[in-house]
Amino acid sequence: xAVTRYQIISLRVQHAGEILxxxxxIPAYLTCCTGFKLSMVGVMPPALMNTxxxxxxxxxxxxKEEAITASLKHEVLAAKDFQQLEVQLHPGQIVSGVYxxxxxxxxxxxxxxxxxxxxTDKEGQTTKTKAACTTT
Amino acid sequence: xxxxxxxQIRVRVSDFGESVRINAQTDKQYARIRGVYVSLPDDxxxxxxxxxxxxxxxxxxxxxxxxxxITSGHQVAPNKKFFFFEEHLEAGGSAIEGKFTDGxxxxxxxxxxxxxxxxxxxxxxxxxxxxKIYLWLTNEPS
Numbered sequence: 001x002a003v004t005r006y007q008i009i010s011l012r013v014q015h016a017g018e019i020l021x022x023x024x025x026i027p028a029y030l031t032c033c034t035g036f037k038l039s040m041v042g043v044m045p046p047a048l049m050n051t052x053x054x055x056x057x058x059x060x061x062x063x064k065e066e067a068i069t070a071s072l073k074h075e076v077l078a079a080k081d082f083q084q085l086e087v088q089l090h091p092g093q094i095v096s097g098v099y100x101x102x103x104x105x106x107x108x109x110x111x112x113x114x115x116x117x118x119x120t121d122k123e124g125q126t127t128k129t130k131a132a133c134t135t136t
Numbered sequence: 137x138x139x140x141x142x143x144q145i146r147v148r149v150s151d152f153g154e155s156v157r158i159n160a161q162t163d164k165q166y167a168r169i170r171g172v173y174v175s176l177p178d179d180x181x182x183x184x185x186x187x188x189x190x191x192x193x194x195x196x197x198x199x200x201x202x203x204x205x206i207t208s209g210h211q212v213a214p215n216k217k218f219f220f221f222e223e224h225l226e227a228g229g230s231a232i233e234g235k236f237t238d239g240x241x242x243x244x245x246x247x248x249x250x251x252x253x254x255x256x257x258x259x260x261x262x263x264x265x266x267x268k269i270y271l272w273l274t275n276e277p278s
Contacts, residue, residue, distance in 0.1 A: 002223040008200045039202055041184050043245040080205055114202065120222075 035082030042111030058097030171218035184239025
């Protein structure tokens with residue numbers, strides 16, 4: 001039976017310009033990641049509306065595949081859709097990456113960044129994503 | 137026989153930052169859970185609100201899953217509001233367990249007046265607000 005699971009990598013940004021490294025192990029039964037989403041948790045001053053808060057990059061399969069480079073914007077009507085990803089996972093390997101805060105403003109307030117990875121098991125690929133994952 | 141039902145699970149949040157356990161059971165007359173929609177009484181409450189969900193002891197959302205990713209605002213048409221599950225989730229009397237976590241007072245950091253209104257409401261009624269979780273149950277095949 002198809003299985004879709006959301007892996008959440010949560011990072012806490014405490015200072016302006018902070019660089020945070022992360023490593024996350026995806027359960028071995030998940031074999032394909034089909035989407036990702038970056039999300040900011042917290043309340044930002046209105047002055048930072050529509051500005052880029054930071055950038056994130058992530059590599060899969062123990063640094064063999066750099067699949068995500070994305071920026072995090074503070075927007076009122078931010079899209080809730082996941083961006084497409086086509087990564088075949090090697091069992092037991094890790095996702096690692098770095099988040100760099102890019103705020104120069106003195107109005108900095110600590111916040112949290114969540115990276116959501118939408119992953120499926122082998123048979124769990126939907127018709128939309130099956131082709132994408134099997135061709136990589 | 138009806139093919140669709142929108143089952144409501146109500147969660148009462150008593151204080152800022154509180155985590156509330158959810159325990160429910162899906163209607164036995166429906167085969168699967170097609171989607172979910174979480175309704176909060178104020179958009180500001182979305183900030184930092186989390187919802188974990190398990191169906192028959194299988195994790196669908198981790199406890200740290202943000203509510204804002206599985207809900208939608210007034211700008212979305214009523215028949216487009218639900219988050220659809222890509223996989224088959226059994227209904228038919230399934231056990232629903234979960235945890236709703238409020239985002240805390242920080243959610244109102246830019247709106248002091250609303251924070252005071254919420255606090256006054258808490259004093260009057262004994263709780264802050266009620267979350268409504270709607271499960272879309274159906275008998276149609278996935």
